[in-house]
Amino acid sequence: MLGLMQDWPLLIHKIIDHAALYYSEREVVTRSPEGPIEHTNYGEIAVRAHKVAAALDKRGIKLGDRIGTLAWNTSRHVESWYGIAGIGAVYHTLNPRLFPEQIAWIVNHAEDRALFFDITFAELVAKLAPHLKTVEFYVALTDRAHLPKADIPNLIAYEDFIADMPGDFAWKEFDEHTACGLCYTSGTTGDPKGVLYSHRSNTLHAMMVCSGDALGLSGRDTMLPVVPMFHANSWGIAFAAPMVGAKLVLPGPRLDGASLCELFSGEQVTMTAAVPTVWLSALHYLEETGKTLPYMKRVMVGGAACPRSMIEAFEGKYGVEVIHGWGMTEMSPMGTLCTLKAKHLDLPPEKKLDYKAKQGRPLFGVEMKIVDAENRELPRDGRTMGKLKVRGPAVAKSYFKGDGAGAFDAEGWFDTGDVATLDADGYMTITDRAKDVIKSGGEWISSIDIENLAVGHPAVAEAAVIGVRHPKWDERPLLIVVLKPGQTISKKDMLDHLAGKIATWWMPDEVVFVDAIPHSATGKIQKTALRERFAELHLPGAAG
Ligand code: AMP
Secondary structure, eight states: OOOOOOOOOOOTHHHHHHHHHHSTTOEEEEEOTTSSEEEEEHHHHHHHHHHHHHHHHHTTOOTTOEEEEEOOSOHHHHHHHHHHHHTTOEEEEOOTTSOHHHHHHHHHHHTEEEEEEOGGGHHHHHHHGGGOSSOOEEEESSOGGGOOOSOOTTEEEHHHHHHTSOTTOOOOOOOTTSEEEEEEOOOSSSSOOEEEEEHHHHHHHHHHHHSTTTTOOOTTOEEEEOSOTTSGGGGGHHHHHHHHTOEEEEOTTOOSHHHHHHHHHHTTOOEEEEOHHHHHHHHHHHHHHTOOOSSOOEEEEOSSOOOHHHHHIIIIIHOOEEEEEEEOGGGSSEEEEOOOOGGGTTSOHHHHHHHHTSOBEEOTTOEEEEEOTTOOBOOOSSSOOEEEEEEOTTSOSSOGGGTTGGGBOTTSOEEEEEEEEEOTTSOEEEEEEGGGOEEETTEEEOHHHHHHHHTTSTTEEEEEEEEEEETTTEEEEEEEEEEOTTOOOOHHHHHHHHBTTBOGGGSOSEEEEOSOOOBOTTSOBOHHHHHHHTTTOOOTTOOO
């Protein structure tokens, strides 16, 4: 017998309509690519989203067509997402930090029919345009006065594009499983692969993100997502904030410590989210200037492991709670968030920190298990490392155009490519990317554990650990360190700092000090580049 409840399709434009009805006056603030800080609200954003939908419809954009966006976090970008999706087309975010050839490859693979871009990227777009085979017109997310002079065909300013369009244009009708967003993975191995979100998955994901033990986002919050809309769906925040009527502050192109801290104070931001590298520079800025975070309550850190020392700095020095999280583009992207259980509340601070440094517990809607090389499930004992697999309503079931089918198994589990431990309470700890795991004498060494400890040294700005070939042990860990400006320490100081905190056989065989560690387009340490650079390194004590 079926239940007798209504079918109410989960469509993302219902989120912006809801916000327009109930939080119309709630502010959305943008540091615009043109320079000034601009103020609008959900009411105006909804009207302009309807205009975008009307303008695209007029140009013949249809259900399922892809529209590329090469843009920062701005109100125009948010409007575009809702407008594109509201006619059943698909917003396709492009990461400007990729090489131009990669961007062109992705646009052509996705067959984008139009490209919306920020004026910051005008030169890049002019360079790309001759190679973009399917793009029919270009919309610069600006007004006529700022329209770039670059040589871009069929170019129109966004404000002209939507100017005469009806602000009450009717959304198209379609099923909740209809595609609405497309985001390609960073493609560190092989070609990038497209993750195609549906209206249903994005809506459910936004509800998951808002829930209490997730971000606990509410209408009283002011949220500043540093994480770009072109990185993994901006962690769902562009849907979650209007869903609950949180004030939204969008940092545009300026993501340096000074610019962010100016917005944190000026707009009284209570919550924010970014990858650890952004927080490294923001914390450095706070330390140097003696500034504080007077309004901030919670900071979400994810996308790469959050070192324990970063949690200590936020909580100890600035009184800001850190929520460590883990996810993937393929998971819309949130998988786990780290909050304490009731039974942990009376633990001593150090023990609480042990938990907070973990990647966290799965949100409702994320199933998780670890398996061995034969796909047998491994124990949830907090010690055994295994390949992490996930499934759920906001997890990809295949990639766009059927690429990368090997990542999905017959039971519907997606292989994350991460290696992790799970404990009986559900806390998950990432020990490595499977391809970065260091295999020493048949056992695995977690590079992330050593990196997190290394950055706990007061002189260390950043650290990376990679496996280097060893004649006897197969691989041994090499610790690569970037020191804070003006600091000097020796290899012995570094190793002394680690001693007693990790098993002796995990101790790095060598420590090298470098000026900088390379990062990928999504802020992750580029271990492939480091492995190439140190491939010939001769480890002390290694014969041959
Ligand atoms: P992306 O799809 O670009 O967000 O990358 C997802 C990958 O980033 C995951 O599979 C992990 O390898 C890594 N990642 C994300 N969050 C964390 C975290 N908190 N700790 C360690 N690795 C993370």
